[in-house]
Amino acid sequence: MKCVKSLMLCCLLTGSLIAHAQLGLGKIDEIDAVRKRKLIVMIEEPNEKVLKKIAKRPSRGSVEDYKADLNTFNENLKAVVEKFWPYNKTGIEYKTFDEIRTLSKSGSKEYAVLVCVSAEASSSRAGYNFANGLYWVKDIKDDFEDREDDMFSVMAINVIEDFSGSFVYYVPLFDVFPTKSSLVYGIKGIEAYFNRRIAVKKNGSKVRDEREKAEEEMERRAPTIAKKTLIIREEWLDKDLTKESLRKYYPYQIQVCNREFMDSVVMAQDGKYAYGVVLPYILSTSSTNSVVYFQYVIDGADSQPICLIRPSTGSMMLASRFTTGKRNFTPKILEKIVDQVKRKK
Numbered sequence: 001m002k003c004v005k006s007l008m009l010c011c012l013l014t015g016s017l018i019a020h021a022q023l024g025l026g027k028i029d030e031i032d033a034v035r036k037r038k039l040i041v042m043i044e045e046p047n048e049k050v051l052k053k054i055a056k057r058p059s060r061g062s063v064e065d066y067k068a069d070l071n072t073f074n075e076n077l078k079a080v081v082e083k084f085w086p087y088n089k090t091g092i093e094y095k096t097f098d099e100i101r102t103l104s105k106s107g108s109k110e111y112a113v114l115v116c117v118s119a120e121a122s123s124s125r126a127g128y129n130f131a132n133g134l135y136w137v138k139d140i141k142d143d144f145e146d147r148e149d150d151m152f153s154v155m156a157i158n159v160i161e162d163f164s165g166s167f168v169y170y171v172p173l174f175d176v177f178p179t180k181s182s183l184v185y186g187i188k189g190i191e192a193y194f195n196r197r198i199a200v201k202k203n204g205s206k207v208r209d210e211r212e213k214a215e216e217e218m219e220r221r222a223p224t225i226a227k228k229t230l231i232i233r234e235e236w237l238d239k240d241l242t243k244e245s246l247r248k249y250y251p252y253q254i255q256v257c258n259r260e261f262m263d264s265v266v267m268a269q270d271g272k273y274a275y276g277v278v279l280p281y282i283l284s285t286s287s288t289n290s291v292v293y294f295q296y297v298i299d300g301a302d303s304q305p306i307c308l309i310r311p312s313t314g315s316m317m318l319a320s321r322f323t324t325g326k327r328n329f330t331p332k333i334l335e336k337i338v339d340q341v342k343r344k345k
Contacts, residue, residue: 026168028201031194033159034112034168035087040103040160041077042115043094044070044133061138069136073178080183081114083267086191097132104163111160116178116186119152121282121289128152128282134177152280153178155186169193174277180263181275188303221306222340225274225297229253230337232276233262238330249334252341271301276329276337293325295333307340309333 046067054063074094081092093111095103100113118135119128135151155178156170171189173182196210234256241249243256265273274297283292297307311325326333 026193026197028197030159030162030168031197033109034157035194037112037159038088038091038093038110039081039085040093040095040100040111040113041081042097042100042113042133043074043077045096046070047133050136059138061136065138066136069177070134073134076178076180077116077183079267080180080187084184084187085114086187087112100160100163104160107161109159109161113158113160113163114155115158116153116155116173116183118176119154121291128154130154130156136177151176152282153182155183155190157190172279172281174279179259181259181266181277184266184303185277185298192304218306218308219340219343221299221304222297223343224299225307225337225341226252228274228300229255229272230274230276230297231255231257231262231265232329233257233259236276236278236328238326238328240331241329241334245331246334249331250338252338265300266303269301269303271299273300274298274306275300278327278329291323293323293327295326295329295337297337307337309336 046063050066051063054061054066078094082089085092103111104113117133118131121128134153153173153176154170155173156167158165158167169190171186171193173186175182178186192214196214199210230250230252232254237256246254246256262275264270265275277296277298279294279296281292281294283290292311294311295309296305298304299306
């Protein structure tokens with residue numbers, strides 16, 4: 001299956017949108033432009049090369065399933081953008097990759113462009129290689145629930161005139177085929193980053209200072225988790241965690257849920273809940289890219305992180321050669337969440 005996945009991603013990467021981008025290096029004038037401009041959102045359409053692969057090997061899924069999933073994604077993306085996009089909502093347009101690429105060549109400087117694309121760790125440079133759209137196989141949730149493959153999806157924002165260049169900013173998502181909850185996380189992440197960059201310019205502070213403020217705010221809010229019901233999707237439970245054993249490690253309200261329930265909580269911004277997610281990041285050195293997994297607890301009220309569990313310092317130091325961090329929620333991770341709720345270091 002690994003070679004099949006690599007083949008299909010290579011098809012998507014042909015003529016890729018961008019070979020490499022730096023996380024969080026958006027220029028302030030580009031950020032200002034994104035906030036003021038009309039928005040184009042990239043929607044998915046069937047990829048011809050993927051369709052041919054499916055036709056040759058039906059075990060990868062059916063054309064009907066593929067098209068249905070793309071339609072569902074497009075509907076979810078529209079619902080999320082129209083509710084949560086924090087900037088100019090006048091005349092939001094939805095276009096395909098080819099339509100946006102054509103417009104970008106016209107010389108227009110009227111639009112910002114929001115995209116969701118699949119990515120993989122680059123084998124030749126720091127960071128990701130990005131596709132033109134989203135990766136898909138049959139039962140994608142089952143294929144990726146244990147994160148055995150170094151494949152990701154990101155939400156990215158750019159200005160139309162630099163559509164094929166470096167993104168203004170991008171946010172790794174916690175689902176390979178994005179759900180509503182991961183799409184909301186992406187938009188909220190873009191907004192939070194823009195706010196930090198604007199604060200740096202306005203206050204004359206340093207980026208590091210703003211990051212420290214964000215961490216302090218997360219630490220301040222962590223105790224509120226005890227008053228909420230923590231929900232975790234079933235596919236993110238470690239084999240040592242069952243619905244029955246959760247309370248051995250977590251003394252507050254906790255509930256195992258499916259994707260649809262988490263989406264409903266996030267779309268409603270329901271403050272009765274907090275939700276746990278597993279987020280993969282690429283840790284780059286001059287010669288290698290490694291995958292690091294973090295567990296976040298996010299407040300259902302505003303989709304802001306209020307607890308973060310990092311891998312140990314030792315495992316992070318070895319990350320230049322290994323994947324590090326847990327792909328799921330383990331008993332130890334639940335205990336660390338409790339420690340943060342109780343403000344134990």
